Amino acid sequence: MKLVFYGGGDEEDNYQLDTLLIKNLCNKRKIKMTFIPSSSYMSHLDFREFVFQYQAHNVERFIHFPIDVHFTEVLKKEAFSADIIHLSGGNTYYFLQSLKKAKLFKDLKAFIKRGGILTGLSAGAIIMTPEINTAGFPPFDCDENEDNITNLSSLNLVDFEFFPHYKNSKRYDEHLLAYSLQTKRKIYASPDGNGVIIDNNDTTFCGRNYIFYQGKKIVVK
Amino acid sequence: MQTAKKVKKEQSTYKKFDSIDGSHPFKDSVPKGFVDYPARLRKGGKLAYFNFDLAREMGLMPKSHPDKLNKELESKILETFGIVIINEYDKMNSKSFPQKEIKEGTYMATRYLQMQHEDKTGRTSGDGRSVWMGHVKHRGKSWDISSCGTGATCLSPATSKYNKFFETGDPSISYGCGYAELDEGMATALFSDIFHENHVPTEQTLAVIQYEKNFSINVRVHECLLRPSHFFGYLKQGDYKSLNQITEYYIHSKYPELAKKKKKNIYELILQDICHDFAKVAALFEDEYIFCWLDWDGDNILMDGSIIDYGSIRQFGLYHSEYRYDDVERFSTSLAEQKDKAKYIVQTFCQLFDYLEKKEKTPINEFKNHKVLKDFDQHFEDYKDQNLLHKIGLNSEAKEMIFTKHRKLITEFRKDFSYFEKTKSKKGIIKVNDGITWDAIFCMRDMLRELPQIYLSRNENISDQEFIEILRSNYAKEEDLYLNSYRHEKIKSFQNHYWKIIKKVSKETNKNTSQVLLEVTMRSSVINKAERVTGDAITLITDMLLKKKEKLGVDGIYRAIKKITQFQAFDPKMKTLPKKKFFQTDLMKNVFEIVKDYREGL
Numbered sequence: 001m002k003l004v005f006y007g008g009g010d011e012e013d014n015y016q017l018d019t020l021l022i023k024n025l026c027n028k029r030k031i032k033m034t035f036i037p038s039s040s041y042m043s044h045l046d047f048r049e050f051v052f053q054y055q056a057h058n059v060e061r062f063i064h065f066p067i068d069v070h071f072t073e074v075l076k077k078e079a080f081s082a083d084i085i086h087l088s089g090g091n092t093y094y095f096l097q098s099l100k101k102a103k104l105f106k107d108l109k110a111f112i113k114r115g116g117i118l119t120g121l122s123a124g125a126i127i128m129t130p131e132i133n134t135a136g137f138p139p140f141d142c143d144e145n146e147d148n149i150t151n152l153s154s155l156n157l158v159d160f161e162f163f164p165h166y167k168n169s170k171r172y173d174e175h176l177l178a179y180s181l182q183t184k185r186k187i188y189a190s191p192d193g194n195g196v197i198i199d200n201n202d203t204t205f206c207g208r209n210y211i212f213y214q215g216k217k218i219v220v221k
Numbered sequence: 222m223q224t225a226k227k228v229k230k231e232q233s234t235y236k237k238f239d240s241i242d243g244s245h246p247f248k249d250s251v252p253k254g255f256v257d258y259p260a261r262l263r264k265g266g267k268l269a270y271f272n273f274d275l276a277r278e279m280g281l282m283p284k285s286h287p288d289k290l291n292k293e294l295e296s297k298i299l300e301t302f303g304i305v306i307i308n309e310y311d312k313m314n315s316k317s318f319p320q321k322e323i324k325e326g327t328y329m330a331t332r333y334l335q336m337q338h339e340d341k342t343g344r345t346s347g348d349g350r351s352v353w354m355g356h357v358k359h360r361g362k363s364w365d366i367s368s369c370g371t372g373a374t375c376l377s378p379a380t381s382k383y384n385k386f387f388e389t390g391d392p393s394i395s396y397g398c399g400y401a402e403l404d405e406g407m408a409t410a411l412f413s414d415i416f417h418e419n420h421v422p423t424e425q426t427l428a429v430i431q432y433e434k435n436f437s438i439n440v441r442v443h444e445c446l447l448r449p450s451h452f453f454g455y456l457k458q459g460d461y462k463s464l465n466q467i468t469e470y471y472i473h474s475k476y477p478e479l480a481k482k483k484k485k486n487i488y489e490l491i492l493q494d495i496c497h498d499f500a501k502v503a504a505l506f507e508d509e510y511i512f513c514w515l516d517w518d519g520d521n522i523l524m525d526g527s528i529i530d531y532g533s534i535r536q537f538g539l540y541h542s543e544y545r546y547d548d549v550e551r552f553s554t555s556l557a558e559q560k561d562k563a564k565y566i567v568q569t570f571c572q573l574f575d576y577l578e579k580k581e582k583t584p585i586n587e588f589k590n591h592k593v594l595k596d597f598d599q600h601f602e603d604y605k606d607q608n609l610l611h612k613i614g615l616n617s618e619a620k621e622m623i624f625t626k627h628r629k630l631i632t633e634f635r636k637d638f639s640y641f642e643k644t645k646s647k648k649g650i651i652k653v654n655d656g657i658t659w660d661a662i663f664c665m666r667d668m669l670r671e672l673p674q675i676y677l678s679r680n681e682n683i684s685d686q687e688f689i690e691i692l693r694s695n696y697a698k699e700e701d702l703y704l705n706s707y708r709h710e711k712i713k714s715f716q717n718h719y720w721k722i723i724k725k726v727s728k729e730t731n732k733n734t735s736q737v738l739l740e741v742t743m744r745s746s747v748i749n750k751a752e753r754v755t756g757d758a759i760t761l762i763t764d765m766l767l768k769k770k771e772k773l774g775v776d777g778i779y780r781a782i783k784k785i786t787q788f789q790a791f792d793p794k795m796k797t798l799p800k801k802k803f804f805q806t807d808l809m810k811n812v813f814e815i816v817k818d819y820r821e822g823l
Binding site: 063069 | 246635645667671675677678683687690691735736739742743746747750752790807809810812813817821
């Protein structure tokens with residue numbers, strides 16, 4: 001299973017993580033990448049940035065696959081034939097709901113099983129974990145659950161939870177430490193530009209990351 | 222409390238509104254071209270919408286003015302545009318109004334030809350519920366301003382039909398009562414802003430003022446609010462003098478340099494312009510599925526081909542070319558007939574300019590082989606090809622190259638494209654809420670959006686089944702999708718021509734096909750976005766905006782319309798939005814859902 005969790009940020013912030021993804025994890029010529037936006041609303045702008053970001057790593061083939069609007073089975077098949085599928089940032093609740101409505105969990109799991117690499121940035125990374133609770137706090141930096149989604153269970157590809165856009169500060173720690181006492185899972189917290197790479201049984205941390213677990217904070221370098 | 226200095230400053234900030242007082246150069250130039258009305262202030266008005274951007278462009282307020290309404294600005298808008306005419310009914314019934322409510326200026330209802338009038342020559346028709354507010358110039362540009370809903374004029378179809386004058390607001394006669402409605406004003410503001418953003422020539426809405434019972438005054442603006450029908454009335458009547466006057470007025474306002482030089486072939490030059498503009502919009506309307514009821518009277522369209530009167534304007538999701546609006550006494554023309562109607566308008570101008578030159582009217586049929594009509598056909602074909610090159614997603618350089626050097630490629634591809642675009646449901650003609658239609662079944666935008674991505678991924682053709690799967694809309698039933706040998710050939714031909722265009726661009730621009738396909742993919746994903754508004758979507762979004770109007774206020778409504786317009790902008794060069802948030806607001810989420818649900822409809 002090959003997964004990459006991006007803490008957030010732009011092309012410049014993520015250059016190192018992207019290099020590790022393309023050169024080490026994928027290591028293939030003529031890579032094909034599928035971009036799944038969290039919402040198709042104005043997603044062509046994000047897709048364009050995505051293309052520019054990975055063109056810098058010599059990727060030439062891209063598929064834009066919005067899933068909250070009409071799509072055909074033909075495009076879906078093509079999207080899932082990619083080497084890498086990227087789940088974008090955005091509103092985690094809406095993204096989760098759209099993926100469930102489009103019944104794509106099964107396809108994403110099958111994609112990973114056959115060796116595909118799934119990457120996610122911010123909301124997209126949270127989606128890869130068992131539940132999307134971390135999208136709901138801290139109150140000063142959280143997603144709005146506009147449709148009041150109550151079933152927060154997600155792809156469940158790893159046994160930890162993920163907290164993106166982490167800032168090493170007291171006010172973030174306060175909420176993360178409190179939440180770590182409520183959940184049995186570890187919470188990986190990554191600032192923008194940093195992240196976590198899972199390559200089967202190996203876990204690599206890119207940049208400085210943090211783990212919150214049972215009321216404690218651990219720095220991972 | 223405001224200081225006297227601040228009040229004085231704000232008053233001078235909005236001083237230009239004072240020039241909008243009913244005066245207009247048309248009045249002196251075409252004395253028989255209008256009916257002039259005194260007017261009075263209409264009480265109880267409340268601003269519902271104001272286009273800050275347009276007001277700044279027109280110089281009605283400083284460039285630095287924020288998108289924020291203040292009391293002074295609102296008062297200025299209400300006292301400038303919130304009027305009701307004192308009409309023939311008022312005079313016959315000796316109605317009196319307090320002197321302080323009477324406006325100083327007079328306001329003209331212009332005369333123009335309208336086919337719904339029995340007269341059919343324009344003697345009785347024209348602005349039935351509108352008057353022209355004035356004319357504004359700013360930084361080398363000028364604008365005509367008119368207000369719809371300012372009272373019943375003698376040029377309404379009701380007066381002509383019943384041979385009597387009506388009281389403004391008379392509930393017994395809806396269309397002739399002289400009032401406009403709030404929902405039509407807001408829908409026009411929204412629809413025209415979207416079209417304007419996407420370079421579809423159109424009138425624009427400056428303001429909407431709401432009155433009780435959801436009536437409104439809708440203030441419209443364009444560089445020139447003259448329609449072909451303003452000219453055609455005099456042509457039908459054989460009123461040479463007035464026709465000459467209105468043409469001279471038009472030449473002096475639109476072509477001042479030519480007028481100064483007194484060019485001999487000026488009519489020919491103008492005819493060429495009209496021919497070009499009408500061929501261009503006819504192709505644009507057809508390719509963007511914009512339903513605009515064009516007819517022989519030259520109503521519903523302005524002299525440069527811009528849209529005026531959104532009452533029956535629609536944008537379809539698919540090529541529903543058989544839709545006809547039911548106007549009680551007649552059915553409208555259809556999308557497919559618009560080209561011939563536009564051409565006929567040009568033919569009428571051939572007759573008109575010939576009449577002006579010879580002072581003798583030659584029957585219109587004598588002009589059916591006029592050289593300019595051949596030009597019209599050529600321009601139309603040119604624009605059809607150019608529009609398709611744009612829709613494919615090619616950049617300017619590639620479009621120009623294919624169009625000038627390899628024209629046959631795009632012309633051939635258009636034949637395949639049109640075959641699928643025009644395919645209709647086996648169900649045949651059906652009734653819809655406001656007319657009749659015959660459903661198109663294939664969504665060409667979906668094909669142009671998905672195909673380059675799949676080619677980029679596979680580097681080979683897709684199967685027939687896949688082709689149909691991408692194209693099929695919700696209107697298609699299984700019996701519509703049968704793959705006969707002709708359709709099989711068309712699918713093959715479509716894909717071959719598409720590849721040929723991509724490969725030609727690749728060869729001539731020294732890019733590999735993957736690079737070309739990637740660029741086309743990115744541009745096409747914007748140009749052929751799945752979520753494009755239709756007429757039905759506009760109606761529902763307008764209803765939603767009106768429900769939220771009190772909460773949003775004038776500033777909020779303006780921001781909401783700008784956001785919707787931004788969402789509906791199909792410019793592939795659009796810059797990334799700063800701090801883009803999820804849907805930006807709840808309202809945008811609802812807009813998104815509506816657009817999605819109605820994207821293939823009427």
